[in-house]
Amino acid sequence: MISQILSGSTVCMAPKFSVSNFWADIRDSHATWFVYVGETLRYLLAAPPSPRDKDHSVHAVFGNGCRPDVWKRFQDRFGIDTICEFYNSTEGALGLHNLSRGDFLANAIGHHGLLLRIKYRNKIVPVEVDAETGQIRRDPKTGLAIRSPYEVGGEILTEHPGERAFPGYFNNEDATSKKFVRDIVKKGDCFYRTGDSMRRDGDGRWFFLDRLGDTYRWKGENVSTAEVSEVLGSYPGVNEAVVYGVQLPGHDGKAGAAALDIAPGQKPSFNFADFLSYVRARLPRYAVPVFVRLLNEGTATHNNKQNKIPLKNEGVDPSKVQGGDQILWIEKLGKGNTYVPFTQDDWGNLGIGRAKL
Numbered sequence: 001m002i003s004q005i006l007s008g009s010t011v012c013m014a015p016k017f018s019v020s021n022f023w024a025d026i027r028d029s030h031a032t033w034f035v036y037v038g039e040t041l042r043y044l045l046a047a048p049p050s051p052r053d054k055d056h057s058v059h060a061v062f063g064n065g066c067r068p069d070v071w072k073r074f075q076d077r078f079g080i081d082t083i084c085e086f087y088n089s090t091e092g093a094l095g096l097h098n099l100s101r102g103d104f105l106a107n108a109i110g111h112h113g114l115l116l117r118i119k120y121r122n123k124i125v126p127v128e129v130d131a132e133t134g135q136i137r138r139d140p141k142t143g144l145a146i147r148s149p150y151e152v153g154g155e156i157l158t159e160h161p162g163e164r165a166f167p168g169y170f171n172n173e174d175a176t177s178k179k180f181v182r183d184i185v186k187k188g189d190c191f192y193r194t195g196d197s198m199r200r201d202g203d204g205r206w207f208f209l210d211r212l213g214d215t216y217r218w219k220g221e222n223v224s225t226a227e228v229s230e231v232l233g234s235y236p237g238v239n240e241a242v243v244y245g246v247q248l249p250g251h252d253g254k255a256g257a258a259a260l261d262i263a264p265g266q267k268p269s270f271n272f273a274d275f276l277s278y279v280r281a282r283l284p285r286y287a288v289p290v291f292v293r294l295l296n297e298g299t300a301t302h303n304n305k306q307n308k309i310p311l312k313n314e315g316v317d318p319s320k321v322q323g324g325d326q327i328l329w330i331e332k333l334g335k336g337n338t339y340v341p342f343t344q345d346d347w348g349n350l351g352i353g354r355a356k357l
Contacts (some may be wrong), residue, residue, distance in 0.1 A: 012025070012029040012031060017040065017043075019046075031056075031057065033058065035062050036062070036065070037063050037065055037304055038065040040304045041061070042239065045074050046239040053078055053079075054078060054079040063085070064086050068106075069233040082100065084098065085097070086109065089194065094158045096110025097110055098110050098206075104203075107207065109207065114204070117200075123158065125156070125158075125185060125191065126198065127147055128148050132217055136184075138183075143183055144183055144185065145183070147185075151202065153197055153200070157192065159189065160191055180193070196208065196211060197209040197210045209224050209226055210226045217253040218254055218255055219253070219286040225243040226243075227283075228287055235275055235278050237263050238262060239262065240306075241259070242259040242311060244312050246291065248357070249350055251357060256288065256289035257316060258292050259295050259325075260292055260294060272338045275339075291327060291329045293321070293327055296325055316342060318344050318347060328340060333355055
């Protein structure tokens with residue numbers, strides 16, 4: 001709001017976010033920009049097409065959380081020239097932004113040219129992290145962090161003057177201290193943990209991979225929920241895919257689960273065999289979700305961000321699943337060619353070791 005006041009621009013506030021009223025509010029206010037967060041653009045895209053989809057004055061949108069499977073489709077359908085995606089945190093340890101008007105910067109959260117890449121070579125650093133413990137992996141000989149190639153990505157650490165430069169979390173010294181790590185690039189240095197995994201390609205484009213707590217390990221491999229969600233969300237009829245890991249009795253790591261919001265008109269005829277074939281063609285086998293949860297209602301928070309906590313807590317035990325949602329799994333213990341209902345007996349067989357994925 002401060003920037004709008006200082007620039008002399010006009011800001012219009014709706015009482016709440018409403019998909020059905022959104023574009024009417026945009027037209028009534030003659031808005032030329034709007035701010036989005038989380039899955040806002042996905043929800044607008046999921047609404048039935050209208051002859052008035054491009055009947056507005058908006059030429060740019062600004063925010064964070066626009067996923068790759070939404071980006072281009074949203075621009076094409078609503079005639080939006082510019083998407084300004086940014087990455088930042090309340091603590092302000094790292095800020096990136098991407099003013100994208102074409103395909104080159106599409107889906108990115110930021111961009112660093114050659115000089116910035118050289119400048120930040122040892123200041124913005126991707127490192128390897130143990131997916132189960134959350135601890136930074138270190139070289140046993142030097143004790144320093146094991147750096148990931150920028151093209152592969154990892155948790156992003158940013159060089160920091162020290163704890164005194166960050167006032168910390170209110171009345172929570174333990175959380176504050178966990179944000180700082182030392183001996184990353186050289187002995188005695190101090191870095192801030194963003195808790196986010198990102199990668200930077202050879203052209204300097206930054207891409208968001210996952211929240212550190214969302215990545216899970218299955219079949220000895222790390223799985224990025226954001227990358228899986230992108231593939232699932234691009235399948236026709238899937239409005240949204242919330243991906244998370246679930247613990248199973250008698251199994252190491254966490255199996256992949258995807259909570260799907262399927263378009264109402266597609267639910268009766270949704271082809272799960274074709275869906276599974278589509279996903280397998282685009283993901284490594286270990287990253288294909290074993291379980292699917294069919295949502296009756298969305299799981300977003302008040303600010304349109306995905307809320308995985310209740311989904312993780314309920315897992316895939318049918319007796320704990322709330323809201324009348326149904327759990328499916330890949331037939332033949334994950335080796336079949338479609339998703340079928342997952343029953344209480346199936347859960348029991350996993351518990352006593354009769355079934356093994």
